Amino acid sequence: MTEGSAVNDGSRRVRVVLVDDHRMFRTGVQAEIGETSRTGVEVVGEAADVDQAVTVITATRPEVVLLDVHLPGGGGVEVLRRCAPLMAAAENPVRFLALSVSDAAEDVIGVIRGGARGYVTKTITGTDLVDSVFRVQDGDAVFSPRLAGFVLDAFASTDAPPVDEDLDRLTQREREVLRLIARGYAYKEIAKQLFISVKTVESHVSAVLRKLQLSNRHELTRWATARRLV
Amino acid sequence: MPAAAAARTPHAPDPDDVPQRRLYRSADGRMLGGVARGLAGHLGLPVLWVRLAFLAMFMWGDGLGVLLYAAFWVFVPLGVGGSTGHHSFFETLADGSRRLRKPDKGAVSGLIALAVGAGIFISQLRVGGANGRYVWPTLLVGAGVVLVWRQADNARRAGWNSAADRQKRLLQAARALAGVVLVGVGLTVFIVVRGSAAQLGNLLTAVLAVLVGIALLAGPWLIRMTQDLSEERLMRIRAQERAEVAAHVHDSVLHTLTLIQRNAEDVGEVRRLARAQERELRNWLYKPEGTGKDEAEEPATLAEAVKKAAAEVEDHHGVPIEVVVVGDCPLDEKLGAQMQAAREAMVNAAKYGGEGGPVQVYAEVEGRTVFVSVRDRGPGFDIDAVPGDRMGVRESIIGRMQRNGGTARLRSAPDGGTEVELEMERVANAA
Numbered sequence: 001m002t003e004g005s006a007v008n009d010g011s012r013r014v015r016v017v018l019v020d021d022h023r024m025f026r027t028g029v030q031a032e033i034g035e036t037s038r039t040g041v042e043v044v045g046e047a048a049d050v051d052q053a054v055t056v057i058t059a060t061r062p063e064v065v066l067l068d069v070h071l072p073g074g075g076g077v078e079v080l081r082r083c084a085p086l087m088a089a090a091e092n093p094v095r096f097l098a099l100s101v102s103d104a105a106e107d108v109i110g111v112i113r114g115g116a117r118g119y120v121t122k123t124i125t126g127t128d129l130v131d132s133v134f135r136v137q138d139g140d141a142v143f144s145p146r147l148a149g150f151v152l153d154a155f156a157s158t159d160a161p162p163v164d165e166d167l168d169r170l171t172q173r174e175r176e177v178l179r180l181i182a183r184g185y186a187y188k189e190i191a192k193q194l195f196i197s198v199k200t201v202e203s204h205v206s207a208v209l210r211k212l213q214l215s216n217r218h219e220l221t222r223w224a225t226a227r228r229l230v
Numbered sequence: 231m232p233a234a235a236a237a238r239t240p241h242a243p244d245p246d247d248v249p250q251r252r253l254y255r256s257a258d259g260r261m262l263g264g265v266a267r268g269l270a271g272h273l274g275l276p277v278l279w280v281r282l283a284f285l286a287m288f289m290w291g292d293g294l295g296v297l298l299y300a301a302f303w304v305f306v307p308l309g310v311g312g313s314t315g316h317h318s319f320f321e322t323l324a325d326g327s328r329r330l331r332k333p334d335k336g337a338v339s340g341l342i343a344l345a346v347g348a349g350i351f352i353s354q355l356r357v358g359g360a361n362g363r364y365v366w367p368t369l370l371v372g373a374g375v376v377l378v379w380r381q382a383d384n385a386r387r388a389g390w391n392s393a394a395d396r397q398k399r400l401l402q403a404a405r406a407l408a409g410v411v412l413v414g415v416g417l418t419v420f421i422v423v424r425g426s427a428a429q430l431g432n433l434l435t436a437v438l439a440v441l442v443g444i445a446l447l448a449g450p451w452l453i454r455m456t457q458d459l460s461e462e463r464l465m466r467i468r469a470q471e472r473a474e475v476a477a478h479v480h481d482s483v484l485h486t487l488t489l490i491q492r493n494a495e496d497v498g499e500v501r502r503l504a505r506a507q508e509r510e511l512r513n514w515l516y517k518p519e520g521t522g523k524d525e526a527e528e529p530a531t532l533a534e535a536v537k538k539a540a541a542e543v544e545d546h547h548g549v550p551i552e553v554v555v556v557g558d559c560p561l562d563e564k565l566g567a568q569m570q571a572a573r574e575a576m577v578n579a580a581k582y583g584g585e586g587g588p589v590q591v592y593a594e595v596e597g598r599t600v601f602v603s604v605r606d607r608g609p610g611f612d613i614d615a616v617p618g619d620r621m622g623v624r625e626s627i628i629g630r631m632q633r634n635g636g637t638a639r640l641r642s643a644p645d646g647g648t649e650v651e652l653e654m655e656r657v658a659n660a661a
Contacts (some may be wrong), residue, residue, distance in 0.1 A: 104516055123550075123588075145590060149554035152594070182554045183603050183649075184590030 014137045017045040017060060019053040019079065020068040020099070025122070029066065029099075032126035039130045049073045054082045061092060063137045067116060069100035069107045076100075080114035087115050097136045099124075105150045113213050118142030140202045141209040148181035151208060170208060177204040255308045255383075262376060263303035263383065282343060289350055296372075304453060308383055367420035374412030375446050381405045382450040413443050482510055502548040509541055532565060532600065533558040536593045539573040547580035550588040557595035559656060565600060567634040568654045574626040575604040575650040583608020583648055598656045607647040627652075 013036070018026045026046050034043045045060045047053035050073030057065055057079075065083075069076045076098060080087075086094040098111040098119040108119050117136045120129065121144050132142040143151070155170050170178070173194075180190045187205075191198045256267035266284060270277040288295030381402060417439050486507040493499040529535040533555040540551040561569070572591070579589040583606025590605045623640065627650060631638040636654035 123552075125587075145552060145554050145592070149556050149592070152556045179592075179594070182556065182594075183592040184552065184588075184605050 012040050012134065013042060014040060014064055014133055015042050015044045015060070015062040016133060017047065017053075017057055017062040017065045018043055019047045019056075019065060019071065019076075021048045021071055022068075023048070025068075029129070033130050033133070039126075041130055041133060050075070050078045050082070053079045057083055057086065057094060061086070062094060063092065064133050065094060065096045066099045066133070067096050067111070069098055069102050069111055076111045076116070077114045080111065080116060084115065095136050095139070097132060097142060099129075105153070108147050108150050109154065109212070112147070112209065115213065117209070119147045120144045121146060135202075139206075141205045143178070143181050143205060143208075145182045145184050148178045151212060152178050152182060154212075170211065174204045174208050177201055178208060181205070253306055255303070255306050263299070263380065264308065265299055265302040265306065268306065269302070278343075285343060303379060304450065307457060367416045370416030370419065371413050371443070372416075374409045374414075374416060376409075377412060378406055378409035378447050379450045381409060382454055410447060413447060417443055478514060482507060482514075498548045501550075502545060505550055506541075506545050509544075529561065531558050531560055532569075532593065532595060535561055535565075535569045536572065536591060536602070539569060540576060540591050543573065543576040543580050547577070549580040551576060551580070551591055552588045553591045553593075555593045559595045559600065562657050564634045564636065564654055564657065567630055568600060568602060568636060568652055571627045571630045571638065571652055572602045572604060572650075574630075575652070578623065578627075579604050579606035579608070579648065579650075582606070582611070586647060595656075600654045600656060602652040603649060604652075605647060605649040610642040610646055610648050 016033075018029055020026050020029075026048075030043055030046075033039050033041045036042045044062055045056040047056045048071075050071055053065075053067075053071070065079075067076045067079060071079065076096075080096060083094060083096075087096070096111075096116040098108070098116040099122060100107060100111075100119070101122045102108070112119060117139070118132060118141050120132055120142060124132070124144070135142050152175070155175075176194065177190055180193060185193070187198050187201045190201050194201075253272045254268050255264040256271060266280040267277050269275075270280045273280070284295045284299055286295070287298060417436075420439060486503050489503050490500050493503070529538050536555055537553055540553045543549075544551045559565075572593075576589060576591060583589065586607030586609075590603075592601075592603045592605075594601045628638045628640075631652055631654070634654065636652060638653075639651040640648070641651070642648040
């Protein structure tokens with residue numbers, strides 16, 4: 001993907017905290033994206049469990065936290081819960097990007113509903129990760145194809161009975177955008193295909209994220225129960 | 231059973247508070263059941279204090295101390311732990327035998343306190359007058375019960391050491407017998423003392439007393455046995471689980487790691503092995519219970535079929551394939567054809583477009599429509615420029631879809647990769 005270069009021309013900096021219980025993985029990510037002069041990403045802290053993560057995040061106030069879903073001490077969801085005031089802060093809000101090897105739907109939906117601004121899998125390339133970090137810093141949402149698939153799946157069952165308010169349902173356009181993400185398209189490619197701007201794509205994705213966090217509890221619960229996820 | 235409630239309230243181990251520290255009765259350096267020592271270790275108090283507290287409750291709390299002590303004895307498992315210092319006047323050697331050790335200050339003062347307490351107790355009873363004649367039978371029964379219960383504990387300890395030779399067992403039997411005899415004598419005296427009036431009520435009382443005596447004697451063993459059994463069962467289940475995990479890891483992961491070491495130079499092969507292993511392990515770990523963790527035979531639903539096809543292509547061509555499936559439905563004949571077409575598209579994508587990154591497969595069931603997209607980021611090609619004798623795309627994908635009433639679209643742009651879109655209507659009756 002080449003669009004990473006658009007946001008990452010060296011003029012921008014982002015401070016990042018890595019939260020993952022595997023030291024090897026943290027080292028790997030650090031090696032991949034931590035070269036500040038090249039990527040603009042500055043890793044200001046690392047943490048291996050929930051308590052450490054909360055301490056480090058509070059102390060360093062990074063712009064973006066790369067958060068593993070599975071952590072000793074309650075998992076990524078617990079970190080999100082305890083950092084909720086930081087996320088809601090008016091000045092320099094801390095934003096979370098879930099970075100996980102797990103592709104179990106309940107993990108993914110869980111952290112997103114906990115307030116993470118996006119979710120990418122650990123197979124992501126360094127360039128894409130840097131790009132995602134900057135996008136999250138801007139307040140946009142980043143979905144991997146798999147997450148888009150989960151979201152579509154979760155909302156698919158709400159199609160038939162339109163009992164929920166509009167807020168709970170994805171618009172046709174949002175659905176289209178998600179479908180293209182699930183098919184592996186980059187935001188730029190989606191914009192080209194749908195004849196809309198990248199900004200519009202991003203706002204659609206953000207809308208999906210908002211809906212996922214705030215609403216549709218009933219349907220999501222039903223969906224999760226049907227799949228024996230809860 | 232009021233004793234149960236009494237036992238639970240004072241030590242009530244709050245699971246959130248101290249998950250690691252469990253209350254055990256101390257097996258070493260105990261005077262009766264090791265309750266006081268265990269409690270002392272658990273609470274971090276000197277043993278003497280706990281013993282004095284029990285004694286005080288015994289004397290001024292209408293025998294509450296005895297009740298409490300008995301309840302602890304019954305419900306708290308014997309274990310290692312408790313306070314560490316040896317304050318008993320016996321010391322237990324490694325082989326289980328005991329010998330007198332030099333009395334220390336704590337033991338002496340404890341003994342004195344015990345004697346004083348016993349004196350006060352007996353004098354108080356004497357003051358009671360009429361119930362004085364019940365004291366001796368009660369004491370006899372109590373001594374018998376204590377003897378038997380300690381015996382049960384010792385038998386349990388012997389189970390840990392598994393060194394129960396014959397002589398020891400004989401001694402154990404003798405002690406148990408002595409306990410029974412004591413209780414029996416106590417009860418008999420009780421009945422005799424109770425009087426010459428041989429009435430029905432008295433007889434009933436006697437029978438009841440005997441029954442209670444038997445329950446008291448058999449109780450500890452029964453409780454210990456059930457405790458032991460459940461503990462053992464738990465251990466066995468754990469061991470079985472561990473063995474299963476070990477077996478699986480051994481068969482698959484270690485095997486793959488060996489192969490990877492051997493093929494370390496061949497990047498493609500290593501990647502293929504690692505991905506295949508990852509998929510298998512993931513499947514094994516996260517697949518819901520009851521769906522059969524072993525290799526599934528023929529996939530019955532669309533999602534499974536897509537994943538299986540992708541996995542096979544991935545294994546054969548060493549190109550990672552990312553699969554996203556939304557919704558699911560049972561496979562029918564038409565969908566089977568669609569799957570074959572999709573598989574062909576995956577093979578093509580892996581063969582010609584694999585360098586550009588992972589191949590992306592997306593399948594969606596929406597209402598009656600089943601949609602599959604296979605996308606690669608390879609160089610792309612011009613469908614019209616493909617020679618007429620190359621039948622792969624034309625027949626295996628487009629032709630097959632059309633014959634079965636579906637549609638296939640190919641989109642390819644130089645540098646933009648290739649995308650194959652397959653769409654098929656499901657058979658009507660399948661809801």
